[in-house]
Amino acid sequence: MQWVDFGKTSLLVSLASITFNPLAWNIVAQNEYHNKSLTRLFGGNAKAGCYFLAVMIFSFGVLRDSLYHRALSEQPSHLILPNDPPLNLHIVLPVLLFVAGQTLVISSTWALGITGTFLGDYFGILMDHRVEGFPFNVLENPMYVGSTLCFLATALWYEKPAGLLITLYVHICYTIALKFEGPFTAMIYSKRSEAKTSNVKKEL
Numbered sequence: 001m002q003w004v005d006f007g008k009t010s011l012l013v014s015l016a017s018i019t020f021n022p023l024a025w026n027i028v029a030q031n032e033y034h035n036k037s038l039t040r041l042f043g044g045n046a047k048a049g050c051y052f053l054a055v056m057i058f059s060f061g062v063l064r065d066s067l068y069h070r071a072l073s074e075q076p077s078h079l080i081l082p083n084d085p086p087l088n089l090h091i092v093l094p095v096l097l098f099v100a101g102q103t104l105v106i107s108s109t110w111a112l113g114i115t116g117t118f119l120g121d122y123f124g125i126l127m128d129h130r131v132e133g134f135p136f137n138v139l140e141n142p143m144y145v146g147s148t149l150c151f152l153a154t155a156l157w158y159e160k161p162a163g164l165l166i167t168l169y170v171h172i173c174y175t176i177a178l179k180f181e182g183p184f185t186a187m188i189y190s191k192r193s194e195a196k197t198s199n200v201k202k203e204l
Helices: 009-035 037-041 046-073 089-117 142-157 161-203
Strands: none
Touching: 009 037, 009 046, 009 161, 037 046, 046 089, 046 142, 046 161, 089 142, 142 161
16 A cells, blocks of 8 residues: 655655755855845845845745645545544544644744744844743744644645655754754844943943
8 A cells, every 4th residue: 555655746846845945044044144145135224135035935935835735636645543423533633733833833923023033133133032922932943833733734634644754854854944043043142142241341
């Protein structure tokens, strides 16, 4: 019994798009931090550059999701969860996971704002204080967790074992991305703190 059809080009394209997104945005953002390429492109307006990047990230995210759905549509279907009443886990669990995932993603964006969500700190647009409310008081990286839950929910909804494999790959990609994003963001804020301390000493 074939659970995953590795011969489908759509599966490879989906995996490639999942790889591209965090990799590309990390490269673009770090280039922006060092060279201010997008800021210069928009006449020195860092916020305009950040909003442009936000549109690009969102657009490629929509494309990635579309490619994921297409890949699933060409993969074999198998019963993954029990479909016996009254629980109907094959319906209830995917819905709950998707709602939870979307809640984490949307609430993260709301709490951080556009510039906070879409790498504004690489543009020099730093937040005054660390966000500690929901969902950051529950998870350290709620946006990545929420996105992963949505991939998982979709795989379970359509009963596609290939979707479970792709979800695992999403988790791996996000984990690797955080190895770069976390320390780099911490370094940006550490430098700001050092600069503030230095300025205070000069004033004294």
